Amino acid sequence: MSDVDLTASAMEPDFERPNLERQLLEGRAIKNNVLTGLTWIVAIIASIPLLSVIYMLLVRGGSRLFGADFAEVLTGLPPAGFEMGGGIGPAIVGTLVMVAIAAVISVPFGILAAIHLAMLDPHSKTATMARFLAKVLTGFPSILAGVFIYAVIVISFGYSALAGGIALAVLMLPTVVLAAEEAIKQVPQRMKDAAFGMGCTRTQVIWKVVLPTGLPGILTGVMLAIAGAAGESAPLLFTALFSNYYLSELMEPTASLSILIYNFSGMPFENQIELAWTASLVLVLIVLVFNILARLVGQPKV
Amino acid sequence: MAKILQQPGSSSTITRAPSSGEFLGDSIFRAVAYSCAMLIILLVAFILWQIGKEAMPAVGEHGLGFWTGTTWDVNKGQFGVLPEIWGTLYSSLLALMLGGIFGISIAIFLTQDFIHDRLATVFRTVVELLAAIPSVVYGLWGIYVLIPLIRPVAQWLHEHFSWFPPFGTDLSGPGMAPAALVLAIMILPTVAAISVDAFRRIPYKVKEAAYGMGTTKWEAILKVMLPTASSGILAALVLGFGRALGETMALAMLIGNSNQISLSLFSPANTLASLLASSFPEAGPVEVQALMYAALVLLLITFIVNVVGLGVQQYTMRKFEGK
Numbered sequence: 321m322s323d324v325d326l327t328a329s330a331m332e333p334d335f336e337r338p339n340l341e342r343q344l345l346e347g348r349a350i351k352n353n354v355l356t357g358l359t360w361i362v363a364i365i366a367s368i369p370l371l372s373v374i375y376m377l378l379v380r381g382g383s384r385l386f387g388a389d390f391a392e393v394l395t396g397l398p399p400a401g402f403e404m405g406g407g408i409g410p411a412i413v414g415t416l417v418m419v420a421i422a423a424v425i426s427v428p429f430g431i432l433a434a435i436h437l438a439m440l441d442p443h444s445k446t447a448t449m450a451r452f453l454a455k456v457l458t459g460f461p462s463i464l465a466g467v468f469i470y471a472v473i474v475i476s477f478g479y480s481a482l483a484g485g486i487a488l489a490v491l492m493l494p495t496v497v498l499a500a501e502e503a504i505k506q507v508p509q510r511m512k513d514a515a516f517g518m519g520c521t522r523t524q525v526i527w528k529v530v531l532p533t534g535l536p537g538i539l540t541g542v543m544l545a546i547a548g549a550a551g552e553s554a555p556l557l558f559t560a561l562f563s564n565y566y567l568s569e570l571m572e573p574t575a576s577l578s579i580l581i582y583n584f585s586g587m588p589f590e591n592q593i594e595l596a597w598t599a600s601l602v603l604v605l606i607v608l609v610f611n612i613l614a615r616l617v618g619q620p621k622v
Numbered sequence: 623m624a625k626i627l628q629q630p631g632s633s634s635t636i637t638r639a640p641s642s643g644e645f646l647g648d649s650i651f652r653a654v655a656y657s658c659a660m661l662i663i664l665l666v667a668f669i670l671w672q673i674g675k676e677a678m679p680a681v682g683e684h685g686l687g688f689w690t691g692t693t694w695d696v697n698k699g700q701f702g703v704l705p706e707i708w709g710t711l712y713s714s715l716l717a718l719m720l721g722g723i724f725g726i727s728i729a730i731f732l733t734q735d736f737i738h739d740r741l742a743t744v745f746r747t748v749v750e751l752l753a754a755i756p757s758v759v760y761g762l763w764g765i766y767v768l769i770p771l772i773r774p775v776a777q778w779l780h781e782h783f784s785w786f787p788p789f790g791t792d793l794s795g796p797g798m799a800p801a802a803l804v805l806a807i808m809i810l811p812t813v814a815a816i817s818v819d820a821f822r823r824i825p826y827k828v829k830e831a832a833y834g835m836g837t838t839k840w841e842a843i844l845k846v847m848l849p850t851a852s853s854g855i856l857a858a859l860v861l862g863f864g865r866a867l868g869e870t871m872a873l874a875m876l877i878g879n880s881n882q883i884s885l886s887l888f889s890p891a892n893t894l895a896s897l898l899a900s901s902f903p904e905a906g907p908v909e910v911q912a913l914m915y916a917a918l919v920l921l922l923i924t925f926i927v928n929v930v931g932l933g934v935q936q937y938t939m940r941k942f943e944g945k
Contacts, residue, residue, distance in 0.1 A: 348838050349838065352840045359727055360731075362723075362724055366724050366749075369752070370752050373759065373760070377759070429661060430658075437659055446660060452932065453666045459861060459932075461895055463917075464920065466898075470902070471675075490669075493662070519640065523647060550756075551756030553756065553758045557902065581761075585758075586875070600762055607755075611750075
């Protein structure tokens with residue numbers, strides 16, 4: 321019938337075909353699968369500490385915070401020695417006040433410095449140097465900020481909320497600068513060019529085009545810096561010290577959540593240790609709120 | 623003519639060139655921004671100068687012997703930080719080994735198409751949360767969870783392998799092992815984040831080329847991706863090491879604050895940062911000077927490590943982007 325033999329068209333090649341199939345039990349495949357399995361195990365092990373911390377915070381800290389006497393816990397004064405009850409009110413207020421001081425100082429300076437680094441003169445020696453030192457400062461041991469402020473302020477003016485806030489500002493500044501610089505650089509060049517083309521001065525371009533467009537990114541950086549500062553304790557140890565009472569003015573020793581946790585963690589009293597866990601839960605919640613805010617405000621508008 | 627310049631729909635604003643007042647404002651604003659950038663440089667210089675100045679009396683008195691002295695005795699006026707330098711380096715190296723292996727593995731896990739994007743987001747959030755938890759909270763967790771957990775393990779290791787120096791003593795409570803473990807958890811996010819960056823910088827065609835040669839996934843990772851990302855990973859390790867050197871609160875709570883030099887993982891030790899944290903609040907004027915000297919030592923060590931790490935990182939960026 322047909323003179324075309326279909327089977328004949330599958331010609332055998334005149335060289336030996338390499339076997340492209342990978343055998344499951346081949347050495348290379350086994351090695352591949354073992355390493356993949358190990359990576360999964362590593363990733364899961366790395367999540368265990370986080371789960372454990374969260375579990376402990378909820379169980380040991382949550383029992384007081386979500387219990388019947390939560391109002392006393394949130395507003396009461398820290399208990400002494402064998403005293404029962406008490407709360408962490410002054411520490412919550414102290415932490416929030418000092419973080420606010422730090423933000424008020426570091427955010428304007430940081431954003432202005434970032435404007436210079438990103439827009440005005442990005443390749444000058446000053447800008448390169450400042451950018452590099454800001455990166456060095458982000459890896460700077462936080463306790464040295466405390467030592468520095470101790471030498472500059474505490475020796476002459478004594479322990480105070482202001483000194484603690486300034487120490488936190490030193491730590492926030494590089495984070496704000498680097499994040500704001502990144503955000504400003506993300507503003508499309510053609511938007512700036514369009515504004516320049518209309519005859520705007522550089523200041524007008526910055527205020528009317530660059531800052532409004534880069535705002536989400538800048539705010540993200542600010543929120544992350546605030547979250548970091550709220551969790552800091554080392555710089556507050558000998559700048560703000562601690563206090564058992566609500567602060568009435570900025571120039572007196574001030575309580576903070578992190579120092580309260582540090583002080584209470586080593587105490588032999590069950591009540592204090594429980595309060596340390598409660599304070600940890602509150603502190604982590606504050607840090608988380610700012611982290612979530614950072615993501616919410618970071619949704620780009622363009 | 624004026625009608626053309628007028629914006630449609632608005633009668634109040636007329637497009638015009640910036641006035642001389644606005645040009646003056648422009649120069650002032652730029653000067654302010656410039657001085658804020660200068661402020662960063664001045665701040666670093668001021669920090670160095672201020673800590674140096676406060677440490678000067680102690681530097682003059684104790685000299686280089688401060689680096690090699692092993693006692694810290696306020697009453698005798700003897701101050702030496704060799705045990706603290708040892709403790710700082712030992713704990714940081716241990717943490718770096720552990721945190722480094724985990725951090726790099728997680729970076730590979732997140733970037734080399736092991737998991738679905740949505741699951742990768744979950745793990746990325748886990749790493750970010752690890753970084754967000756404050757140091758004191760890790761300290762508290764270390765005291766009440768980690769130490770009780772590893773004590774039986776430490777006891778067993780000490781009983782069976784006491785000839786091996788790292789297991790030479792028993793863990794009675796705080797010590798090097800819990801401190802280094804917590805430190806490893808704390809630097810893991812730093813190492814992972816910078817390594818992820820390093821892997822992301824590699825063009826996708828490099829991996830495609832490796833697959834095209836018939837490599838398995840892991841052959842591509844080990845023989846192509848890792849060597850290509852190596853300088854970025856090195857930067858991640860150095861910067862993670864710098865983080866570990868300066869970490870304070872968790873260590874002050876977990877390491878035991880005891881001035882001794884020991885290879886043992888289970889004996890208490892001390893670090894420069896936790897010496898500052900535990901002694902500063904109650905120090906008298908003489909001890910404060912010595913502590914300022916200790917702060918200067920810590921400052922110099924971390925400064926050098928960070929500058930090296932950033933140098934390596936910038937070299938990497940230039941290698942991939944500069945061409």
